Amino acid sequence: MASGGDEKLSRAILEAPRAVTAATPRLQLLAELATITTTAPWAFSRTNLSRAHTAGLSDEDVLHAIALSAYFGHLNRIADAVGVPLDYDVHLAPPATEPTVPALPPAPATRVGRPALELGLRPDTQRAIAEWRDYAFKRDEPLTRRQRTFIARCVASWLGDGSISPPDDMTGNPLDGAVRELARTVTLAPWQLGPQCFAALRETGFSDAALFDVCATASIAGMISRLEVALVSLAS
Amino acid sequence: MTVGHLEITTYDAATGELRAVYDRMRERPLPPAYRPSHGGVPGIITAHSLDPQLIPRVFGCSTTLNGAGPLSWPERELVNALTSRLNQCLY
Numbered sequence: 256m257a258s259g260g261d262e263k264l265s266r267a268i269l270e271a272p273r274a275v276t277a278a279t280p281r282l283q284l285l286a287e288l289a290t291i292t293t294t295a296p297w298a299f300s301r302t303n304l305s306r307a308h309t310a311g312l313s314d315e316d317v318l319h320a321i322a323l324s325a326y327f328g329h330l331n332r333i334a335d336a337v338g339v340p341l342d343y344d345v346h347l348a349p350p351a352t353e354p355t356v357p358a359l360p361p362a363p364a365t366r367v368g369r370p371a372l373e374l375g376l377r378p379d380t381q382r383a384i385a386e387w388r389d390y391a392f393k394r395d396e397p398l399t400r401r402q403r404t405f406i407a408r409c410v411a412s413w414l415g416d417g418s419i420s421p422p423d424d425m426t427g428n429p430l431d432g433a434v435r436e437l438a439r440t441v442t443l444a445p446w447q448l449g450p451q452c453f454a455a456l457r458e459t460g461f462s463d464a465a466l467f468d469v470c471a472t473a474s475i476a477g478m479i480s481r482l483e484v485a486l487v488s489l490a491s
Numbered sequence: 492m493t494v495g496h497l498e499i500t501t502y503d504a505a506t507g508e509l510r511a512v513y514d515r516m517r518e519r520p521l522p523p524a525y526r527p528s529h530g531g532v533p534g535i536i537t538a539h540s541l542d543p544q545l546i547p548r549v550f551g552c553s554t555t556l557n558g559a560g561p562l563s564w565p566e567r568e569l570v571n572a573l574t575s576r577l578n579q580c581l582y
């Protein structure tokens with residue numbers, strides 16, 4: 256956490272992030288939006304949107320919070336996958352990562368339908384995500400397009416994203432199985448990422464670039480599906 | 492150079508396309524709180540060094556979310572910090 260800001264709230268985030276009490280209803284609802292987006296985007300309902308409006312948040316505010324949280328989740332996943340050391344000054348140091356914390360639960364059901372809020376309300380963000388998605392899924396190295404699609408479908412199924420077909424190529428191919436396991440950890444338990452998660456794929460000849468590609472592909476797929484599921488669920 | 496779980500190329504070690512991407516990233520406006528004391532490229536950018544072409548896509552998206560409203564900077568910080576903590580990420 257960067258220096259500055261509300262120290263009481265900062266300490267609450269570090270010590271009990273799922274039970275943060277903010278000073279104002281607006282901040283409280285922003286914390287709620289970030290929490291649900293990160294941990295269970297399928298759990299949103301129209302009640303959350305109504306409560307956000309009551310707290311003074313506009314549709315644009317809600318969309319910004321959800322998109323920002325989904326995006327920052329990507330940065331977290333890449334930082335954990337690569338193991339990059341923290342390199343800027345922090346006012347309050349976060350606790351050490353606890354890898355025994357269980358993975359997030361997969362979605363209990365698939366979400367389909369019209370989103371309550373359209374990403375088009377943020378055209379620059381919509382354009383940036385589209386460019387990123389095209390780069391991530393429309394190339395053949397180091398991963399093949401089939402592997403990229405496979406990852407996206409697996410991730411969508413774990414997050415309950417009904418806008419993407421479920422994986423239909425579950426033939427028991429060991430390589431697919433290893434790719435799927437790494438993508439699952441990236442999506443549902445990024446704090447468990449470490450050298451042990453890469454071992455199976457390294458044994459098949461995956462380079463660091465290919466391993467990074469699996470993580471980055473799963474991460475952007477997760478960002479897109481998390482955003483989709485959250486916005487659709489807000490209409491339910 | 493591998494200092495983490497996967498290879499990371501620092502600014503000083505970068506050449507060619509990656510060095511050019513890093514130079515463009517260094518020209519972006521960045522709040523002082525996020526400028527690393529080592530003066531190089533922030534670690535979260537170098538974490539993407541295995542895929543130089545990905546970097547402008549990822550951080551172009553960041554500009555639209557972290558560099559714009561309607562949420563204020565402290566509100567964006569709240570969302571980012573809480574997301575990071577829930578993901579148990581030190582970054």
